[in-house]
Amino acid sequence: GAGVSQSPSNKVTEKGKDVELRCDPISGHTALYWYRQSLGQGLEFLIYFQGNSAPDKSGLPSDRFSAERTGGSVSTLTIQRTQQEDSAVYLCASSERQYNSPLHFGNGTRLTVT
C-alpha cells in the first residue's frame, strides 16, 4: 500500500519568506508526527497529532513554527519568516495507534533557506 507522502521533496526559499510543507499519512493511521533532521544534530521531535486530541507542540523551536492536521489526515507544517538555521530535512511519520506502534516515515522535505 501507499506509504507516507511528503511534498515538496525539495524547497529553496529566501530568508524571511514563509513556507508550507505537506504530509499525507498512511490511510487509517491515527497518529502523525513531524521531526526535523539537521546536519550533525540528528532527529529532533517537533509536533505530534493523535486523533482529535489537541496536538503536542512541545518540540516546536519557536512561534514561527506551526502545524495543523485537517480531517484527521493531511498535515501542513508552516514556517513563517524563515531563517537560515531552519535549513534541514523535515520528516513526517505516522503510526497505526498511539502506543508501542512502529513509526512509518516519509522521504522528507529538504528545506534550504538562502
Added chain:
Amino acid sequence: KQEVTQIPAALSVPEGENLVLNCSFTDSAIYNLQWFRQDPGKGLTSLLLIQSSQREQTSGRLNASLDKSSGRSTLYIAASQPGDSATYLCAVDCTGTASKLTFGTGTRLQVTL
C-alpha cells in the same frame, strides 16, 4: 534528559560478516526502543520495535536485544550484504503516551564486496 548514544559512528565490513551495532541510553525508564535504517536522501524505515517488557525481537537476518536495566540495546545483522549499507538509528520512547522518540545519531554501515 534522555540521551541516546550509538557506537561506532561508522563501520565497514566485508560481505558475509556478522556484525553488531550498539545503542545506549541514559534513562532506563523507557516504554519501547525502535531500530530504523535510513538510506541516503530517504526517510527512515522501521526495522524492529522492542517493548520494555521484551528482551529481543527478530526479523529475518536481524535480531535486536534490549537490556533496559543497563540502558543498552544491540542490533545484530547476520550474513551482511551490500544492500544492508545504510545508516542505522536507534530511538527510545520515554513518554508512554505518545511515540515522541529520542534518537541516537546513528551508525553508518558500509558492506563491501
